Amino acid sequence: MDFGLLLGHAYQAFVQELHAHLAERGFPAVGSSYGFVLRTLDREAVTATQLGERLGITAQGAAKVIDEMVALGYVERRPDPADKRAKQLHLAPGGAAMLAVVREFHAEYEARLTQEVGADEVAAVRRVLTAMVATSTGPDLARLFRPL
Template sequence: MAEGYELPLLLFAGFRSFIDELHAELAEQGHPDVRPAHGFALQAVGRDGVTAGELGRRLGVSKQAAGKTVERLERLGYVERADDPADGRRKLVRLTPRGADVLMRSAVIFDRLRDRWVERLGAERVSDLEEALRAMVPADGLRLDAASWFGS
């Protein structure tokens, strides 16, 4: 029988292998500076953009920490700040074409990585694994604040 600590370590190792392979491929495809925490932030920005305060709430970090992340992503060309059309006093953080490109490429790479698991384990085992994880993960378990949780 496996020890209780093995399951979370194996789940994390599987996650880590996906993320490491994703970033290796992104680097080859012209995105060498994007980091795992950037992916969470870019997802949190979304298609419509967000204020820095909202970004902080979505990521589970302070407005100041979110601002630093925005500055970093802005320097790398993944986001831009623009006036909020609904409120001229606010600035929105929006994806640039480069930011949208890295998210699109990530989605394609994730599909390819999943396909590799299907080739190795079989479609039924991968589907069973996904179904079992969905059953065990709380309804709000898929949150974008994972990067801040690891950093705490």
């Protein structure tokens, strides 16, 4: 199998398992951008415009994602202290809880993989993936990974 296909299939298997893990723990709705949004808001409050820029999507696209996540209790809109007309996005309690479950899954997945193939193999995979991201010439990776 081609390297890219293998990498893609591995990622899809990981995501499917993560989504099942989240659903089992009461988080059945997970959009493709949710992880990025949650991790961004865990670090800092941003406006919808800033979030859209970081996601590389239109303001309308960002508003759609934000509306979904607000309705699910993952994100909160609050007045911007510097500009009462603007709204800042914050991690809501439901979003913080989901992010904690996601982080737990990541740690458990890596621990399980370490048990299956060994710590040296997992460390090698980490080095390869880190090198792939670091040496990418595509602007999309730089944009997506910068705030994480």
